[in-house]
Amino acid sequence: xxxxxxxxxxxxxxxxxxxxxxxxxxxxxxxxxxxxxxxxxxxxxxxxxxxxxxxxxxxxxxxxxxxxxxxxxxxxxxxxxxxxxxxxxxxxxxxxxxxxxxxxxxxxxxxxxxxxxxxxxxxxxxxxxxxxxxxxxxxxxxxxxxxxxxxxxxxxxxxxxxxxxxxxxxxxxxxxxxxxxxxxxxxxxxxxxxxxxxxxxxxxxxxxxxxxxxxxxxxxxxxxxxxxxxxxxxxxxxxxxxxxxxxxxxxxxxxxxxxxxxxxxxxxxxxxxxxxxxxxxxxxxxxxxxxxxxxxxxxxxxxxxxxxxxxxxxxxxxxxxxxxxxxxxxxxxxxxxxxxxxxxxxxxxxxxxxxxxxxxxxxxxxxxxxxxxxxxxxxxxxxxxxxxxxxxxxxxxxxxxxxxxxxxxxxxxxxxxxxxxxxxxxxxxxxxxxxxxxxxxxxxxxxxxxxxxxxxxxxxxxxxxxxxxxxxxxxxxxxxxxxxxxxxxxxxxxxxxxxxxxxxxxxxxxxxxxxxxxxxxxxxxxxxxxxxxxxxxxxxxxxxxxxxxxxxxxxxxxxxxxxxxxxxxxxxxxxxxxxxx
Amino acid sequence: xxxxxxxxxxxxxxxxxxxxxxxxxxxxxxxxxxxxxxxxxxxxxxxxxxxxxxxxxxxxxxxxxxxxxxxxxxxxxxxxxxxxxxxxxxxxxxxxxxxxxxxxxxxxxxxxxxxxxxxxxxxxxxxxxxxxxxxxxxxxxxxxxxxxxxxxxxxxxxxxxxxxxxxxxxxxxxxxxxxxxxxxxxxxxxxxxxxxxxxxxxxxxxxxxxxxxxxxxxxxxxxxxxxxxxxxxxxxxxxxxxxxxxxxxxxxxxxxxxxxxxxxxxxxxxxxxxxxxxxxxxxxxx
Numbered sequence: 001x002x003x004x005x006x007x008x009x010x011x012x013x014x015x016x017x018x019x020x021x022x023x024x025x026x027x028x029x030x031x032x033x034x035x036x037x038x039x040x041x042x043x044x045x046x047x048x049x050x051x052x053x054x055x056x057x058x059x060x061x062x063x064x065x066x067x068x069x070x071x072x073x074x075x076x077x078x079x080x081x082x083x084x085x086x087x088x089x090x091x092x093x094x095x096x097x098x099x100x101x102x103x104x105x106x107x108x109x110x111x112x113x114x115x116x117x118x119x120x121x122x123x124x125x126x127x128x129x130x131x132x133x134x135x136x137x138x139x140x141x142x143x144x145x146x147x148x149x150x151x152x153x154x155x156x157x158x159x160x161x162x163x164x165x166x167x168x169x170x171x172x173x174x175x176x177x178x179x180x181x182x183x184x185x186x187x188x189x190x191x192x193x194x195x196x197x198x199x200x201x202x203x204x205x206x207x208x209x210x211x212x213x214x215x216x217x218x219x220x221x222x223x224x225x226x227x228x229x230x231x232x233x234x235x236x237x238x239x240x241x242x243x244x245x246x247x248x249x250x251x252x253x254x255x256x257x258x259x260x261x262x263x264x265x266x267x268x269x270x271x272x273x274x275x276x277x278x279x280x281x282x283x284x285x286x287x288x289x290x291x292x293x294x295x296x297x298x299x300x301x302x303x304x305x306x307x308x309x310x311x312x313x314x315x316x317x318x319x320x321x322x323x324x325x326x327x328x329x330x331x332x333x334x335x336x337x338x339x340x341x342x343x344x345x346x347x348x349x350x351x352x353x354x355x356x357x358x359x360x361x362x363x364x365x366x367x368x369x370x371x372x373x374x375x376x377x378x379x380x381x382x383x384x385x386x387x388x389x390x391x392x393x394x395x396x397x398x399x400x401x402x403x404x405x406x407x408x409x410x411x412x413x414x415x416x417x418x419x420x421x422x423x424x425x426x427x428x429x430x431x432x433x434x435x436x437x438x439x440x441x442x443x444x445x446x447x448x449x450x451x452x453x454x455x456x457x458x459x460x461x462x463x464x465x466x467x468x469x470x471x472x473x474x475x476x477x478x479x480x481x482x483x484x485x486x487x488x489x490x491x492x493x494x495x496x497x498x499x500x501x502x503x504x505x506x507x508x509x510x511x512x513x514x515x516x517x518x519x520x521x522x523x524x525x526x527x528x529x530x531x532x533x534x535x536x537x538x539x540x541x542x543x544x545x546x547x548x549x550x551x552x553x554x555x556x557x558x559x560x561x562x563x564x565x566x567x568x569x570x571x572x573x574x575x576x577x578x579x580x581x
Numbered sequence: 582x583x584x585x586x587x588x589x590x591x592x593x594x595x596x597x598x599x600x601x602x603x604x605x606x607x608x609x610x611x612x613x614x615x616x617x618x619x620x621x622x623x624x625x626x627x628x629x630x631x632x633x634x635x636x637x638x639x640x641x642x643x644x645x646x647x648x649x650x651x652x653x654x655x656x657x658x659x660x661x662x663x664x665x666x667x668x669x670x671x672x673x674x675x676x677x678x679x680x681x682x683x684x685x686x687x688x689x690x691x692x693x694x695x696x697x698x699x700x701x702x703x704x705x706x707x708x709x710x711x712x713x714x715x716x717x718x719x720x721x722x723x724x725x726x727x728x729x730x731x732x733x734x735x736x737x738x739x740x741x742x743x744x745x746x747x748x749x750x751x752x753x754x755x756x757x758x759x760x761x762x763x764x765x766x767x768x769x770x771x772x773x774x775x776x777x778x779x780x781x782x783x784x785x786x787x788x789x790x791x792x793x794x795x796x797x798x799x800x801x802x803x804x805x806x807x808x809x810x811x812x813x814x815x816x817x818x819x820x821x822x823x824x825x826x827x828x829x830x831x832x833x834x835x836x837x838x839x840x841x842x843x844x845x846x847x848x849x850x851x852x853x854x855x856x857x858x859x860x861x862x863x864x865x866x867x
Contacts, residue, residue: 197866207862213852215843216659218652235862240843240850242659247685251652254645258656261643262623262664263848266656280646288643377859382852398619399590399639416848417623417641417657417664425590425635425642436591436636437644 003058003186005138006067009130010051010082011074013042019152020072020127021052024134025198025369026148028056032192033185034371036484038064038364038561043223043307049077058186060372062335062484066563069183070137072130073098074113091181093133095126107181109133111174120167128164132171138185142168193373201339201365201481204375205295206231208343209267211380214293215241216266218255220248220274223307224363225297228269249274253281253294260291261426263387263416265347267293271363272301272314279322282356286326288426289404289412289451291350291357291385295343298362300559309559310363312480313532318358319509319540325448327455329357330509332480334465337374338506339365344380345460352385353454354411360508362531364561365481386413388422396421402433406446410453455510462512468501470522474575477519478529479505479537482562486529489567498575505537513544520545525552527574529567533557587619588612588639600777600788601630601698603751605637608667608696610758612640615765617665625654627670627679630705631698631777634669648679651686654693661846662836665765666693673703676712676732683734687743687770691835694764694771697734698751700779701786708782718785735821738772739813739828745771746812746828748821750795751778752788756824763826769834776824791822798825 009020021037028035036055042048055065068085071078072093079094083101086092090106093113100108111133117126128149132142145168153160199207206228209217217232219225233243246252252268259266270278275296285292298314300306318330329349333342339361346357393401393415403424405412412433415422429437430444438444465483467490468475474493478486483504493500503519505512520526520541528538528551535553542548554570556562588609595601612622622640626632628647635642645653654668675683675697686695702720703709709722713734717726738746745767749757757775764771776791796819798804805811812828836842843850854862 195863197863199866203866210862211854211859215847215850215852216656218656237839237841239852240841240847242839242842244655244659244689246652247681250649251682251685254649254652255656255659257645258625258643258653259660260656261653262657262660264660264846265852266660281649284646375863377854377863380854398587416661418621418661418846418848420620423620423639423641425644427636427642427644428646429644435642437633 004061004065005056005069005183005185006053006065007056007070007134008051008053008068008082009072009127010049010078012046013044013048013050014046015074016124016127017050017052020130021054023131023145023148023152025054027145028054029196029198029371030147031144032189032196033057034060035198036061036064036368036370038368041308049081051078051082056185058189060374062370063488063564064368064561066565070134072134074126091137091183093130107179109175109179111171113171116170116174117167120170121163125164125167128167129171132168133175135168136172136175137181137183139182142172195373195375196371197373197375198369198371199336199375200227200367200369201333201336201361202227202297202367203231204336204339205269205343205359205361205366206235208340209347210235210239211340211377212265212344212347213382214265214267214347215239216244216256216259216264217269218244218246218252218259218266219269220246220252222271222274224299224367225269225271225295227367228295228297249277250281253278257281257285257290257292260350267295269295269297271297271299273304275314275317282328283322283324283326284428285356286322286328286451287324287428289354290426291354293346293350293357293359295359295361297366298360300557306559308363310561311531311557312362312482313536313557314360315508315532315536318360325452327353327355327451328509329353329355329455329460330360331357331463331507332360332505333365334480334483334504334506336365336370336372337376340375341379342506348381348383349460351387352383352411354385354414355454360480362481386411388413388415388419390419393419393421398423403435404431404433404447406433406450409457410450458510461507462515463505463507464512464515465504465506466501466519470501470518472501473499473524474527474571475501475503475519475523476527476529476567476571477503477505477537477541479508482529482531485562485564486567488564489571492564492568493571498571498577500571508540511540511544516541516545520547520550523550525574526550527552527554527571529554529562531556531562582616583613583619585609585613590639591636593637594633595630596781598780599630600700600751600779601634603754603757604696604698604775604777605634607749607754607757607761608638610754611761611765614758614762621663622665622667623657625650625657625666625668627674629671629674629703631669631671631674648674648677649682650674651679651682651695655686655689655691658691658693659847661848662692663846663849667696667765668693669696669698672697672699672701672711672713676734680712680732684737684741687738687741687772689835690744690769690832692769694761694773696761697774698777699734699774700777700783702779702783704779704782715785733821734774735816735827736813739809739816743772744769744830744832745826747772747826748774748776748824750776750791750824752792753824756797760826767829769832795822795824798823798827
């Protein structure tokens with residue numbers, strides 16, 4: 001990263017931390033910068049430490065960055081918790097009389113944020129005072145923030161807009177009067193891409209589902225997946241669709257299955273605890289060959305775990321959950337634009353292969369927001385696989401439609417209720433070609449083999465992104481949301497003269513062994529980077545490709561997202577370079 | 582126009598004399614009388630002897646997992662509101678493992694019909710206590726008699742505010758088919774509890790028992806199927822041994838209440854976004 005600035009605001013939950021972060025982030029985004037925002041929060045409404053980190057750069061980034069340049073602290077805990085993240089020469093904007101814990105390596109500015117806010121009209125605007133101070137530090141003016149302030153507060157009246165702007169100005173003036181330190185923003189881009197969007201993974205998944213033709217969402221609220229529901233609560237009525245807030249995740253997934261059976265694209269969206277409740281229906285989708293899309297925005301487990309913290313620990317469950325054996329597809333988008341495109345892909349694959357598709361993102365991917373110019377809506381296509389048209393069924397006598405016909409590719413033509421001649425029963429019992437429950441051993445094997453065959457001929461994307469030569473001394477391997485942080489770690493290692501490649505997986509099932517093979521065979525060592533404690537992806541590599549002797553893991557499961565330094569440090573250990581620390 | 586034969590599918594494998602034959606027969610007659618196109622109907626069933634109904638009735642069918650016929654059936658209806666959707670299951674499926682969904686389906690009020698074949702026993706698993714087994718009933722899992730109070734489905738439906746509550750008996754197919762006709766015609770969630778004797782594992786709740794003990798509400802002087810509290814009292818005092826349409830009230834359906842829900846079945850519509858749609862949708866993120 002050529003030049004960047006890390007900014008963070010922290011305080012007690014419920015103290016307006018999120019809105020301060022949003023105003024700063026949106027303003028930077030509108031100026032053409034690329035921002036990435038990560039929210040650290042707790043499972044409670046009021047109190048407890050929360051912070052909002054925003055990284056500003058002059059090129060697209062998908063990580064919140066290890067470094068912090070400016071910290072806005074509304075309480076002492078914010079100072080203490082985030083102190084070590086501050087770079088030398090950083091600036092702390094500290095409300096009132098908060099204390100610096102130790103040395104003088106940062107500029108610690110005690111500013112009466114609350115006092116100045118009261119002067120502007122209300123203590124609640126202390127966050128706007130802090131925005132003004134930030135403007136002074138980074139060389140912007142209060143007016144730069146006006147468009148976003150107007151957008152957020154216009155509904156509340158011109159008075160509210162004016163007093164908020166006044167609070168920004170007071171902060172700006174106070175800093176310039178009493179302090180001198182400045183930290184430069186990156187150079188602003190000369191032009192802003194018309195497709196410059198500021199969007200979260202969850203929002204992109206919702207948009208992708210809408211684009212794919214999903215018109216029924218059945219969901220039970222759960223952190224960190226609820227934002228998908230919020231987005232579709234907004235969109236679906238505009239397109240005649242419906243969001244059902246189900247009584248639990250079991251109902252949600254079965255509603256989605258029922259809607260897909262009846263011919264309307266539908267999905268459910270959840271996180272770990274809800275995903276666990278969906279396991280039986282996952283099998284019904286597999287056995288009845290009913291398309292089904294489940295979005296699992298993973299969070300820290302097991303059980304309730306750390307409900308507001310990120311993790312990639314549902315991989316085993318996505319790959320193996322539910323009893324019996326049936327084909328499934330597991331996708332893990334590696335960027336916000338893939339949250340969009342893979343949501344579309346999930347629906348297309350679910351219908352092409354008539355099986356469940358699990359779209360596994362995580363809290364970090366789902367709830368973080370970033371600037372991107374790459375979200376491509378022109379590539380969307382809706383492909384419904386072997387769904388029959390009414391004309392295809394014209395010659396079929398009622399009761400003779402072979403929904404589960406044994407075919408070469410394992411996929412059987414499908415009818416939906418309402419179609420003449422297409423009558424059949426979808427079911428979780430083993431069945432014959434007509435869909436009648438039976439226990440004939442020959443037919444059992446024919447049907448099991450038919451279902452299994454569907455994915456042996458998988459022609460969807462393999463989801464592998466590889467950067468660098470296959471024969472590097474070290475190849476970093478990750479899946480899903482970690483692409484950005486691994487890419488930056490690789491750059492840092494390259495800058496130190498090390499030979500490192502990077503392979504990121506976006507599809508976990510069917511496992512892309514052919515695409516991975518040259519990298520696994522060619523690499524000196526493989527460092528598998530994942531946000532879980534068991535090395536679930538590393539297990540998949542061993543299972544499908546062997547080379548146990550080459551594999552090392554870089555694991556994180558303490559609730560915080562991976563840092564670039566975590567990977568760099570582990571990579572050096574594996575390569576036995578640098579000083580052990 | 583469909584005839585009775587059009588609603589027949591696979592040959593049932595229920596025990597000879599099973600009450601579920603009566604339910605299948607009554608549903609077929611109701612469909613003929615209502616002139617429903619078999620291909621515009623979906624029967625969604627749960628697990629158990631009752632769950633086999635979807636295979637034996639000649640419409641589209643969805644034989645789901647245990648206890649989940651209601652959420653699945655609601656999903657079907659949301660996908661295509663023009664379909665006639667019937668969910669079916671037994672007392673174990675609906676009042677044991679799936680009881681939560683029953684209450685929520687009633688409050689949601691999606692326009693589907695729910696048939697429960699209530700035999701007070703787990704039949705397909707060969708005779709264990711069910712949620713509607715009488716207190717003291719001896720079963721394989723309660724050799725000294727059931728110690729729990731049974732679920733009272735009719736009272737539960739009444740206090741939950743269900744807009745159509747009826748009870749039938751497999752031994753009276755003529756009455757049951759009339760009840761099912763009215764249930765399907767009702768706009769909103771309709772619940773029909775059906776005493777459907779298990780001739781193999783329940784020697785207590787038999788055809789003879791019901792024949793001698795149930796009373797038709799139309800034969801009760803002054804019975805008012807619109808007075809919820811009076812119905813609650815009568816059902817309770819009669820130990821639920823009443824048949825007929827017990828309660829009916831008009832309530833707005835979910836489909837009617839959801840803002841801007843498509844009036845044509847969603848499955849019949851194209852759902853592609855164009856450049857203008859994207860322009861408008863992405864404006865929020867610029």
